[in-house]
Structures are given as structure tokens and as C-alpha cells.
Amino acid sequence: MEAVDFTKYPAEIQSAANKYEDFIRARLEPDLTQVIADRDAVYNRMSEYLKLKTHIETIRSQNLDELETKVDLGSNFYAKAFVPDTEFLFVNVGFGFHLQMTLKEADEFIDQKVKHMEK
Numbered sequence: 001m002e003a004v005d006f007t008k009y010p011a012e013i014q015s016a017a018n019k020y021e022d023f024i025r026a027r028l029e030p031d032l033t034q035v036i037a038d039r040d041a042v043y044n045r046m047s048e049y050l051k052l053k054t055h056i057e058t059i060r061s062q063n064l065d066e067l068e069t070k071v072d073l074g075s076n077f078y079a080k081a082f083v084p085d086t087e088f089l090f091v092n093v094g095f096g097f098h099l100q101m102t103l104k105e106a107d108e109f110i111d112q113k114v115k116h117m118e119k
Contacts, residue, residue, distance in 0.1 A: 053110045059086050
């Protein structure tokens, strides 16, 4: 944003403009930065749920009874994983809790969770 030169205005206007400028820099800009970070965190969680929904659709469409995949352990470090039974899966429902769900239950949960996060 381009700065406005207030030196040609009366002292009262210069003072008010400086006051508003200080408020914007001290309060609004940090708040905006935090809101953007919070929004990005929600979008990342939504992205993870939508990826899981895609995996569920793949399991269903290919009628997979078992699954061999790679699991991200963090920092792009992957380990092979074998799922002997795809009837159930564990879904992160928040606050560090994971629930065992059927594919149908997980699909419905994801739809509700994403709809809630879009609000």
C-alpha cells in the first residue's frame, strides 16, 4: 500500500492519520496475519480429509480387501504399510482421538466435517 504524504495537511489531520496508521500496524496487521494462518490450518485439515475420501473411493471402486501403501511419518519420510483388512479404518476426529469406522461411516463423517469446516 502506498504511503500518503500528510505534511501538506493541518496538524490535527496529521495527528489523526498517524494514530490510525499506528493502529493498523500495531493491531490490524498482526490480527490479519493470525487469521490467515488459522485459515490455512483449516484448509490443510480439509485437504487431509478430502485425500482420505479419495482413498476411500479408490478402495470401494477397486473392491480392495487389503492394501499396501506408504505412510508419511513426517518430514517426507515414508514407510511401507500393509492393511490386511480394509473393512475398517481409523479416522482422526480431533483433539487427538481416532475412531474406528467403516468406509461408509468414514465417508459420511468426512462430508459432515468438511461441511462444518467450510462455515
